[in-house]
Amino acid sequence: MYDLCIIGAGMIGSSAARHATLFSNNKVCLIGPSEPKERSKGNNRDIYGAYYDEARITRSCSSDVIWAKLAQKSIRRYKDIENKSGIKFYNEVGNIMAGAGSNSSFLKSVRSAAIQSNVETESFDAEMFRKTFPYLKVPDNVQAELETTNAGFINPRKLVEAEQTLASQQGCTLIDDVVHKVERIVCSDGTYAMKVVTDSGICINARKVLLATGAFTSFRQLVPYLKFDFQIIPTLVVLAEVDFSTDAMKQLRSMPCFIYEGPPHKDWKIMDYDKGRQETSLFMMPPVKYPDDKYYIKAGILDPFPVKLISKEEVKQWYDEGNKVMGEHLMEAVQSMFNGIQFKSWRFDTCCIMQTPTGHPYIDKVQDQLGIAIGGNGRAAKSCDEIARIAVSMMLYGWTSDLPQQAFTMRTIHMSKL
Ligand SMILES: Cc1cc2nc3c(=O)[nH]c(=O)nc-3n(C[C@H](O)[C@H](O)[C@H](O)COP(=O)(O)OP(=O)(O)OC[C@H]3O[C@@H](n4cnc5c(N)ncnc54)[C@H](O)[C@@H]3O)c2cc1C
The missing domain is CATH 3.30.9.10 (D-Amino Acid Oxidase, subunit A, domain 2)
Incomplete structure (x- = not known):
């Protein structure tokens, strides 16, 4: 049984995998499909990612203070991640x-x-x-x-690679697959756990699950009973x-x-x-x-x-x-x-x-065993490392950010309004 299963191996999920394996003995897995070799009409692939590129702007300055702080905290860690992984992704061109x-x-x-x-x-x-x-x-x-200073561009593909490399070195299991279904189960000792089933039939049990599935969150049965507002x-x-x-x-x-x-x-x-x-x-x-x-x-x-x-x-x-x-x-x-x-x-x-209608990411819990870190709003590449840190901490220890938790509260659409 994993302590934490992170679904979505994109920018936030890969960073979350690194944070979750940093300090403790948590057993962690990261599940998500790698970037497709080609994109064409004829293929079966229907889950993609927003990081398939060589450059995303990063900057400390923003017209929104929450985003400015998420970026600043992430940017401070870029050099360390580069040095430890040996993968360069940050170009400080202003x-x-x-x-x-x-x-x-x-x-x-x-x-x-x-x-x-x-x-x-x-x-x-x-x-x-x-x-x-x-x-x-x-x-x-x-x-x-x-x-x-502290501004320029990052290579999102390389950042994902660097975060996954470190996560893997720290003991994270990486699984290249799409998750088909997530459900809560009751264990023999009466506690709750989560069951995760992939498109190719792999079945994983975890005490907790964090969804970092970006724009594709509603395209599988990850939280079929809720419709997130985005x-x-x-x-x-x-x-x-x-x-x-x-x-x-x-x-x-x-x-x-x-x-x-x-x-x-x-x-x-x-x-x-x-x-x-x-x-x-x-x-x-x-x-x-x-x-x-x-x-x-x-x-x-x-x-x-x-x-x-x-x-x-x-x-x-x-x-x-x-x-x-x-x-x-x-x-x-x-x-x-x-x-x-x-x-x-x-x-x-x-x-x-x-x-999202709030303009901020949703970093929140659907239930104690299931959390989300989604809603990049076209701004999360630069800030993915801090979004991920807050989300992992929320799942494993509690809210450890000086940013107000309510800025990240998820919004849902009532099913009867659909
Ligand atoms: C054209 C463009 C330009 C941008 N420019 C900037 C910029 O300059 N600066 C900036 O900061 N941000 C920018 N962004 C935004 C940034 O790229 C996103 O905010 C960021 O990638 C979001 O990270 P994420 O982890 O939420 O999503 P993603 O990086 O998309 O990762 C989500 C992952 O979840 C996986 N997934 C989804 N469903 C499942 C499932 N069922 N099972 C398993 N895995 C699943 C996907 O395959 C994907 O890999 C830009 C975005 C675009 C599209």
Whole structure:
């Protein structure tokens, strides 16, 4: 019998496996399917993950203090995890958060959260911004805050590998499978335990189970009697190839990560479904090397599509096929955000975000033996290690975070409303 079975070997689950095996003699297993070699219409795979990529922005600064603190606590441990696992995943290239005008509500909340959590930033006015980042086409009244330390990007695949490597060295059993069903059972001594059955028929008993199953939580019988309140948001990113052969391209070598929230520049070819909005939210990574040995700038517009995904068939289709028309529109939009840069080639990639109505992850217990750590809200890559630490502690010892527990309380939809 395991003391803790963690379901979902993605960013939070893999980090949870490391934390659960850190200090005590807990018998721990981590169950989840590894990244598929290919994504195509014809395969049987219907459970994916949100970490299949080479870069996710990490930053200490956030317009939300809870997220800022989760990130800061996680970032502090990156180097140690890298050193102990021998796997490098963190690139401290900095991050710039920009808005338009001195009244930008986005920048006001970024500045206020930075002050509250003692994060040092460098303020940029429009002239300084244009001088430093001449290749970015931004509104005339742009203003920004730059973080140079404890900010940049992480490689989510490598972070997962590093967390699993350490968990495994510390005694965690890793099982490459999808969990089909979780149920509570009564043991011969009258205590409760959990029975976990996988798609391939493996049956495991554990005193406690932690679900870290992200956007896929409702696609198997993990908690069939509860419907968690969240939405699955389809996301699309473009990868623009950089070849560094021209002087214009060489400037991109020193680019930090970039987040913009505000009215769009008049020349941006904003997509039809984004046109009605006053503000556009977008993010861009500096050139990052991908497994094909080419460098790409990855960019996306947050929550751009008026669609939400509901069934596992819809999510599978989104992962396997995406939407070519939307992809092409996004490529055009991203190209229009640059001055004097012509990208060598383009491709797009799809993924899903699990969005909760609280805007925070759910770190909570369904019952004493069953807990959840889900709800990344498109922000949890950078913060997965602290989310996982809080969740493991909640399951094994109690709440040990200085962040208020009610910020992470799960919301459910009453079954009669379905
Ligand atoms: C395009 C895109 C860009 C993003 N950019 C950023 C960024 O810049 N910065 C940032 O901080 N965050 C970013 N995010 C968000 C971040 O990637 C997610 O918040 C994070 O991956 C969530 O971690 P998770 O462990 O909850 O989910 P995942 O990493 O998706 O892991 C969940 C795991 O559970 C497994 N699973 C599901 N069901 C089962 C089952 N029945 N049995 C077994 N295993 C199961 C899945 O296979 C998966 O591996 C981005 C997300 C997307 C999609």
